[in-house]
Amino acid sequence: MSDNLIFMFSGQGSQYVGMGKELYENYDAAKKVLDEADQILDFDLKDMIFNGPEEDLNNTKNTQPAIYTVSAMVKAVLNENGFQASAAAGHSPQRCRPADRPGRGRRRRRPTRTGRRCRRSA
DSSP, X not given: OOTXXXXXXXXXXXXXXXXXXXXXXXXXXXXXXXXXXXXHSSSOHHHHXXXXXXXXXXXXXXXXXXXXXXXXXXXXXXXXXXXXXSEEEEOOSSSSOSSOOTTOTTOXXXXXXXXXXXXXXX
């Protein structure tokens, strides 16, 4: 698309129960991202994001993978529709980027519990 397109992703504090549900229900690319995250993590992230409870979603150990995953869902939908960023930015206390760096091909990072460094998924 444009050499000047930058994706900006929100960080902790922007989470809410139900976030990303419309993307999940309407875009295969978003569904694939969240389904993959559910397979990687040791808890049902999709249920927590879509149904709460809010207290659990607001716990940092859950908020970080939730925000990362929803950001990755947004990025996947934008990419699928021809929007390719030359840069991305986000705010997070975790060391992994909110939705991967642009221009890195198919390389993906796993959503993880806070404190564990993101690793490449197979």
